[in-house]
Ligand SMILES: Cc1cc2nc3c(=O)[nH]c(=O)nc-3n(C[C@H](O)[C@H](O)[C@H](O)COP(=O)(O)OP(=O)(O)OC[C@H]3O[C@@H](n4cnc5c(N)ncnc54)[C@H](O)[C@@H]3O)c2cc1C
C-alpha cells in the first residue's frame with residue numbers, strides 16, 4: 499500500500515444537501531493530484547484527542563485542487579464534522595484504500611443506494627466514454643436522491659427509485675437494477691449502498707460480476723487491526739481498508 503500522509507485542508511464550502519446529508523469541498527492539492535475513484539480519506543473530526551479514531555469518508559468528486567466529500571450524519575463523529583465552518587481547516591489522511599478496478603466488461607450497470615450514491619459520482623466520471631453505462635439511484639424519498647444534477651452533467655440520465663414512490667420506480671432500487679443486469683449481456687454491476695442491497699445484488703445476479711464499495715466500520719484504516727476483515731468464500735479474509743474498499747462481492751461472504 500502507498501503510504502498516505504495527513505494534511506490540513508481549507509474548507510471551501512459546506513452545505514446541507516438533504517436532511518442530515520452534507521457536501522464538503524476542501525482545498526487539498528496533494529490529495530486532488532493523487533486520488534483515484536474508490537479511494538477514501540480518514541477525517542479527524544475534532545481538534546482534541548476525543549474521538550481518537552478518524553472517520554472514513556469516500557471521495558465523491560475532484561475539481562482542480564479541490565476534493566468533495568458527501569456524508570450522512572449518523573452519530574457523534576459525523577455530527578462534529580457537520581459543524582466545521584467554511585474557511586476553517588480540517589485534518590485529512592489519505593488517499594487510502596485501493597483505487598476501484600475498471601470492470602473489463604463493456605457494459606456497466608451502476609447502482610447507488612442512499613448515501614452510497616456519493617462515491618459513485620467520481621467513479622462514473624472516470625468510466626464515462628470508456629464503458630456503456632446505465633445508472634440507477636435509489637433513496638428513501640425524492641429529497642434524499644442526491645447528486646442527480648451532477649450525474650446529469652456527465653450526459654447520463656440516471657433512472658430513479660424511491661421507497662415512498664415520490665420519484666421514479668416505487669420500491670427498492672435493486673428491482674430495476676436486477677431487470678437491467680439480467681437483460682444485458684456481458685455486463686458488470688458496480689454498487690454502493692447498504693449491505694442488504696449489496697447482498698441482494700450478488701444473490702440474484704451471481705455469476706454476473708458485482709463490484710461493491712464496502713463502507714463498514716473501520717479501526718486503524720491501515721491494515722493492522724483486522725477490524726474490517728470480511729470472510730472470503732475460498733477461505734481466509736480480505737481487509738477492505740487494504741484490498742478494498744471496492745471489492746468483487748461474488749467472492750466474499752456478506
Ligand atoms: C471506506 C469507507 C468509506 C465511507 N464513505 C462514506 C461516505 O462517503 N459518506 C458517508 O456518509 N459515510 C461513509 N462511510 C461511513 C462513515 O465512515 C460512518 O458513517 C462514520 O464513521 C460514522 O461515524 P459517527 O461517529 O458519526 O458514528 P458512530 O457514533 O460511530 O455510530 C453511529 C451509528 O452509525 C453506525 N455506523 C458507524 N459506522 C458506520 C458505517 N461505516 N456504516 C454504517 N453504519 C455505521 C453505528 O453502528 C451506529 O449505529 C464510509 C465508511 C468506510 C469504511
Ligand code: FES
Pocket residue numbers: 716717718719720721722723724725726727737738739740
Ligand atoms: S481497519 Fe484495521 S485492518 Fe482494516
